[in-house]
Amino acid sequence: MSKGRKTAAALLALVTIMALLAGCGSSENNIGSGAKDQIASGSQSGSGNQGSSGTENQGGQNGTQKGYVFTYKDVTISMDAEAAPLVAALGEPNSYFEAASCAFEGLDKMYTYSGFELDTYPTGDKDFVSAVVLKDDSVATPEGVVIGDSKSKLESVYGTASSTTDTLAVYEKDGMELRFILSGDSIVSIEYMSGAALQ
Amino acid sequence: MKSKKTLKVIVSAIIVFVCLFLLQRLLMPKYVSDIVEGSMIAEYYREEMDHDVVFIGDCEVYENFSPKVLWEEYGINSYIRGSAQQLIWQSYYLLEDTLRYEKPQVVIFNVLSMQYNEPQREAYNRMTLEGMKWSGAKVKAILASMTEEENFLDYVFPILRYHSRWSELKGEDLEYLFKPHQVSHNGYYMRVDVKPAENVPEGKVLADYSFGENAYDYLDRFTKLCKENDIQLILIKAPSLYPYWYDEWEAQMEEYAAGNNLLYINFLELVEETGLDFSTDTYDGGLHLNLSGAEKVSRYLGKVLQEEGVPDRRGEEALEKIWQEKAALYEQEKEEQYLALEAER
Numbered sequence: 456m457s458k459g460r461k462t463a464a465a466l467l468a469l470v471t472i473m474a475l476l477a478g479c480g481s482s483e484n485n486i487g488s489g490a491k492d493q494i495a496s497g498s499q500s501g502s503g504n505q506g507s508s509g510t511e512n513q514g515g516q517n518g519t520q521k522g523y524v525f526t527y528k529d530v531t532i533s534m535d536a537e538a539a540p541l542v543a544a545l546g547e548p549n550s551y552f553e554a555a556s557c558a559f560e561g562l563d564k565m566y567t568y569s570g571f572e573l574d575t576y577p578t579g580d581k582d583f584v585s586a587v588v589l590k591d592d593s594v595a596t597p598e599g600v601v602i603g604d605s606k607s608k609l610e611s612v613y614g615t616a617s618s619t620t621d622t623l624a625v626y627e628k629d630g631m632e633l634r635f636i637l638s639g640d641s642i643v644s645i646e647y648m649s650g651a652a653l654q
Numbered sequence: 655m656k657s658k659k660t661l662k663v664i665v666s667a668i669i670v671f672v673c674l675f676l677l678q679r680l681l682m683p684k685y686v687s688d689i690v691e692g693s694m695i696a697e698y699y700r701e702e703m704d705h706d707v708v709f710i711g712d713c714e715v716y717e718n719f720s721p722k723v724l725w726e727e728y729g730i731n732s733y734i735r736g737s738a739q740q741l742i743w744q745s746y747y748l749l750e751d752t753l754r755y756e757k758p759q760v761v762i763f764n765v766l767s768m769q770y771n772e773p774q775r776e777a778y779n780r781m782t783l784e785g786m787k788w789s790g791a792k793v794k795a796i797l798a799s800m801t802e803e804e805n806f807l808d809y810v811f812p813i814l815r816y817h818s819r820w821s822e823l824k825g826e827d828l829e830y831l832f833k834p835h836q837v838s839h840n841g842y843y844m845r846v847d848v849k850p851a852e853n854v855p856e857g858k859v860l861a862d863y864s865f866g867e868n869a870y871d872y873l874d875r876f877t878k879l880c881k882e883n884d885i886q887l888i889l890i891k892a893p894s895l896y897p898y899w900y901d902e903w904e905a906q907m908e909e910y911a912a913g914n915n916l917l918y919i920n921f922l923e924l925v926e927e928t929g930l931d932f933s934t935d936t937y938d939g940g941l942h943l944n945l946s947g948a949e950k951v952s953r954y955l956g957k958v959l960q961e962e963g964v965p966d967r968r969g970e971e972a973l974e975k976i977w978q979e980k981a982a983l984y985e986q987e988k989e990e991q992y993l994a995l996e997a998e999r
Binding site: 550551552553554555556565567572588620622623634636637643644646 | 738852853854855858859860861862896897938939941
């Protein structure tokens with residue numbers, strides 16, 4: 456092998472290794488690092504209700520609300536919004552529970568207020584809203600649907616669901632879901648779920 | 655002349671292969687200083703494969719039962735093949751994998767994972783699958799576990815997945831390049847700290863409480879494999895208060911156990927009998943037990959296993975010696991954790 460060929464072969468090997476190292480790195484989750492790269496598993500978020508949800512956009516992680524939102528005492532909660540300002544505005548919860556995920560760092564947090572529950576997931580050193588679950592008919596969606604309402608009222612207010620089964624009607628919007636759980640003809644639970652929580 | 659050239663090519667190929675292998679080893683997570691749970695599956699292969707009882711399941715087995723107590727108080731030689739969010743198909747293939755090495759008298763499976771019917775998250779997949787030695791069971795486990803975004807080749811050549819870790823390499827990546835790191839005690843992950851269970855939420859309403867077809871299929875396979883190998887399968891629900899264990903789920907497991915003539919123990923219903931106190935026996939508010947809780951539950955389970963005919967092997971010289979060393983490490987870590995807690999106060 457000539458000197459030139461050897462140099463070329465060495466360069467080729469180097470380029471291959473550099474390509475492997477560089478690759479698609481920045482967009483990947485860093486598995487194995489201390490950073491939590493996902494919402495913890497096993498979390499079962501809460502519920503909530505005395506408010507309402509709107510469909511306008513205001514309030515995600517970047518300050519813009521997306522999808523269906525829930526409003527309680529003038530505090531508008533959208534999925535994936537930063538939790539700290541919302542929790543501060545909502546005041547003292549009736550109860551608070553936090554759950555560490557198996558293995559990963561960070562805590563999923565559940566704040567229970569009168570009629571609804573606000574759940575969060577951690578990303579970096581901040582928490583974001585993963586779900587709002589309405590618990591009873593003391594709270595309503597901004598469109599006026601409450602637990603106990605009929606399926607026909609649900610459809611008259613929200614229209615045709617994105618997907619449906621005998622016990623579930625799901626309305627998707629901007630990557631989040633507004634889910635109505637049904638028993639017979641009645642709504643028994645209302646959940647706002649972030650796309651991240653659904654992954 | 656030609657043979658010299660061929661030799662050169664072969665040597666060059668070997669050098670490239672070795673370099674890539676070393677690079678891959680370096681870049682793969684070592685699970686030493688954080689997310690230590692990622693080390694657990696691989697630890698099993700360094701064991702003497704002579705266990706009478708093998709636990710298989712998620713964090714509810716590796717954090718809630720102490721094989722050391724089972725040995726010291728009942729002479730039961732056991733091991734926990736647990737990993738974080740271990741899905742039921744992974745448990746099944748871990749059972750297949752275990753049977754390549756040993757045939758325990760009893761296998762204990764924790765049923766919480768019945769709630770999952772499809773692949774969940776890559777990070778958890780990798781913590782279970784990467785530690786498995788290559789075999790047909792591992793291949794099938796990977797194929798059953800992959801999410802849509804994952805590739806089988808990334809498991810065969812992890813460097814394809816971890817190439818971007820080069821910028822976050824730490825000293826431990828070099829230190830543990832080949833040296834194994836022990837994080838568990840026969841699969842048990844020890845924690846001595848206390849965080850009482852308070853305000854544990856009720857489960858939210860579900861649209862469907864039925865466990866999925868895929869989950870049942872693997873439970874059936876699990877049961878069948880145990881029967882074929884003359885292994886007694888015991889189903890358990892560990893005494894973790896959260897995630898919530900629904901009555902509807904309990905009814906399904908009771909029915910399954912009865913239909914398949916299996917012993918099923920729900921430790922959530924045995925709080926009084928085990929003596930668990932959730933104000934002192936959990937380190938994370940009721941999700942997992944701490945050392946005190948795990949030892950209480952293990953004492954109860956030991957009695958059950960004894961009644962089921964698992965032998966007391968105290969007195970076997972070789973095994974006694976192994977457990978003497980294990981017990982010393984267990985006590986050492988216990989002391990270190992208590993000292994660290996004291997220092998924090």
